[in-house]
Amino acid sequence: MSKHDLVIVGGGPAGLSAAYEAYKEGIRDIVIIERDSFLGGILNQCIHNGFGLHRFKEELTGPEYASRYIDMVKTTSAIIKSDSMVLHVTDNKEVHYVNKDEGYQIIEAKAVILAMGCRERTRGAISIPGTRASGVFTAGACQKYVNMDGYLVGKRIVILGSGDIGLIMARRMTLEGCKVLAVVELMPYSNGLNRNVVQCLNDFNIPLYLSHTVTDLIGKNRVEKVIVSKVDENRKPIKGTEMEFECDTLLLSVGLIPENELSKEAGVELDRRTNGPVVYENMETSIPGIFACGNVLHVHDLVDNVSLEASKAGKSAAKYILSKKELSNDYINLVNGNEVSYTCPQKIRKDNVDDVIEVFFRVRSVMKNKRILVKSNGEVISKVMRLHLAPGEMESVKITKEQLSTCSDTIEISVEED
Amino acid sequence: MKKLICITCPRGCHLEIDEETLDVKGNACPRGKEYGINEITNPKRTITSTVKIVGAEINRLPVKTDKPIAKSLMFDVMKELDKICVSHPITRGTVIISNVLGSDVNIIACRDL
Ligand SMILES: Cc1cc2nc3c(=O)[nH]c(=O)nc-3n(C[C@H](O)[C@H](O)[C@H](O)COP(=O)(O)OP(=O)(O)OC[C@H]3O[C@@H](n4cnc5c(N)ncnc54)[C@H](O)[C@@H]3O)c2cc1C
Ligand code: SF4
Numbered sequence: 001m002s003k004h005d006l007v008i009v010g011g012g013p014a015g016l017s018a019a020y021e022a023y024k025e026g027i028r029d030i031v032i033i034e035r036d037s038f039l040g041g042i043l044n045q046c047i048h049n050g051f052g053l054h055r056f057k058e059e060l061t062g063p064e065y066a067s068r069y070i071d072m073v074k075t076t077s078a079i080i081k082s083d084s085m086v087l088h089v090t091d092n093k094e095v096h097y098v099n100k101d102e103g104y105q106i107i108e109a110k111a112v113i114l115a116m117g118c119r120e121r122t123r124g125a126i127s128i129p130g131t132r133a134s135g136v137f138t139a140g141a142c143q144k145y146v147n148m149d150g151y152l153v154g155k156r157i158v159i160l161g162s163g164d165i166g167l168i169m170a171r172r173m174t175l176e177g178c179k180v181l182a183v184v185e186l187m188p189y190s191n192g193l194n195r196n197v198v199q200c201l202n203d204f205n206i207p208l209y210l211s212h213t214v215t216d217l218i219g220k221n222r223v224e225k226v227i228v229s230k231v232d233e234n235r236k237p238i239k240g241t242e243m244e245f246e247c248d249t250l251l252l253s254v255g256l257i258p259e260n261e262l263s264k265e266a267g268v269e270l271d272r273r274t275n276g277p278v279v280y281e282n283m284e285t286s287i288p289g290i291f292a293c294g295n296v297l298h299v300h301d302l303v304d305n306v307s308l309e310a311s312k313a314g315k316s317a318a319k320y321i322l323s324k325k326e327l328s329n330d331y332i333n334l335v336n337g338n339e340v341s342y343t344c345p346q347k348i349r350k351d352n353v354d355d356v357i358e359v360f361f362r363v364r365s366v367m368k369n370k371r372i373l374v375k376s377n378g379e380v381i382s383k384v385m386r387l388h389l390a391p392g393e394m395e396s397v398k399i400t401k402e403q404l405s406t407c408s409d410t411i412e413i414s415v416e417e418d
Numbered sequence: 419m420k421k422l423i424c425i426t427c428p429r430g431c432h433l434e435i436d437e438e439t440l441d442v443k444g445n446a447c448p449r450g451k452e453y454g455i456n457e458i459t460n461p462k463r464t465i466t467s468t469v470k471i472v473g474a475e476i477n478r479l480p481v482k483t484d485k486p487i488a489k490s491l492m493f494d495v496m497k498e499l500d501k502i503c504v505s506h507p508i509t510r511g512t513v514i515i516s517n518v519l520g521s522d523v524n525i526i527a528c529r530d531l
Contacts, residue, residue, distance in 0.1 A: 037475065038475075044529075047466050047467070047468060047480040047482075047528065048466045049464050049466050049482060059426075059464070061466050061480060061482055061528045062480075063480045063510075063528045063529035064510065064528050064529065066529075067510055067528075067529055067530065146468075146478075147468055147478060147480065148476045148477070148478055149476065149477055149478070150468070150470065150477040150478045175465075175467060175492065175493070175496050176467075176496070177496075193430060194423045194425070194430030195423065195424075195425030195426075195430050197423075198422075198423050198425050199425050199463070203463070203489065387432075388430075388432065393430075
């Protein structure tokens with residue numbers, strides 16, 4: 001058993017940014033544990049551009065964005081353990097990992113940052129009917145095959161799900177010479193960023209079928225056809241609306257799930273809405289000294305927000321290690337109001353907020369010209385206008401320390417008519 | 419009036435452009451105006467893809483155009499990339515093809531590999 005100040009689980013953008021910030025705040029003894037052979041996480045396979053506009057004021061590709069952070073972390077004293085898999089994190093902050101050179105190791109840490117990212121929902125998770133033919137892939141797996149390994153998984157493709165990964169893969173496969181016949185979306189709107197709908201579908205005349213779903217999959221050994229049907233308001237397929245697409249591949253882009261097996265085992269309280277840990281204003285989980293950030297906490301669409309959130313976690317972990325001061329148990333609960341599906345953080349300790357706290361949240365549907373209200377005890381403490389809101393685009397509101405001082409034990413965030 | 423969504427950054431502002439006067443409305447920053455005008459007069463895209471690499475830990479090197487290139491050239495650029503094979507080591511920013519298809523655009527490497 002060895003001892004280190006800070007252990008970071010996961011070397012994606014969240015882990016890297018957290019490490020860099022903790023170093024800047026004075027922590028020298030940092031270990032980053034990454035199961036892959038490279039740092040950078042999912043960004044290594046996201047070769048498209050659109051990363052870093054807020055963070056670096058430049059439009060970068062995923063690998064470029066990752067490289068910037070890898071270079072920054074290399075200037076610090078952080079120890080990087082790649083090809084190393086974390087198997088357990090305990091509530092007293094022991095981190096158990098395994099790799100080829102060292103075997104099974106245990107680190108006793110003063111603070112731990114969870115930055116394991118998320119994984120994709122699979123066919124099983126959404127239960128698509130039909131035969132068990134080959135040719136069904138998650139969009140992210142297909143992305144890794146084409147962008148890193150150099151394999152095309154098929155030629156004629158139907159994509160289920162219009163989140164960003166689905167849209168990006170529609171363009172990617174088209175550029176590589178495949179025919180993308182349709183992108184099929186259960187909801188009446190796309191969950192992806194606007195720019196991806198424009199750049200990935202409209203540019204190539206790829207049809208987007210909103211309020212549709214895959215109702216059957218036909219094929220003996222390999223996928224031969226998929227059947228797509230329209231759905232009603234309750235998302236139930238409507239008989240008689242079936243369309244047939246002759247294809248060899250079905251890509252699934254049906255959502256991401258934060259990877260929280262380690263957190264759960266450690267006893268960290270999870271939020272059913274985000275599938276990630278419940279955190280305080282400083283990204284600390286229900287276990288003091290264990291922090292979480294990035295996609296493991298809630299699914300992000302912009303890596304810039306991941307870096308920002310992770311730097312907050314890094315800073316907080318540093319403060320925790322250096323001060324060892326117990327924080328008060330007094331906190332404000334953030335609750336979902338009208339049209340709000342979750343908030344992050346979920347709890348705010350007033351006396352631990354410096355000047356202002358930014359609360360991130362998602363809305364339930366696509367809306368125009370609405371007001372975002374922050375209320376406590378029925379009183380509005382802040383309101384902002386939004387011209388455009390969508391579930392696929394994370395929103396945030398800032399609450400100042402002064403505004404917080406007037407709040408009682410709950411704050412509600414809601415979307416109301418202008 | 420032409421309605422467009424600005425794709426220069428993830429915010430995706432909804433723009434309205436007068437095709438005659440090239441007057442742009444709805445942009446939250448000056449880059450939106452530029453995008454709107456260009457999209458009407460001369461649409462361009464940054465292309466990101468990969469080329470074959472040998473001797474490295476993975477088989478594909480991510481690359482991109484160092485500035486946006488005419489949208490109409492997208493598939494021709496892909497054909498040029500198909501012809502390329504580089505060998506390890508490559509540093510990020512290395513020019514893989516200069517002045518691709520006679521344009522003033524270079525194809526550059528996006529990571530060290
Ligand atoms: C396909 C796709 C397209 C995207 N497009 C954009 C875009 O255009 N613009 C944008 O700004 N954002 C985009 N994003 C979002 C952004 O890339 C992610 O939000 C960001 O990468 C999340 O960072 P992370 O560090 O939390 O997770 P990850 O990048 O997933 O990193 C987590 C790391 O933890 C490691 N790990 C997990 N478990 C363990 C363990 N037990 N032991 C050791 N290591 C472990 C993993 O190997 C991984 O390296 C996209 C995301 C995806 C998936
Ligand atoms: S107008 Fe500016 S802020 Fe709005 S999408 Fe375009 S670049 Fe982004």
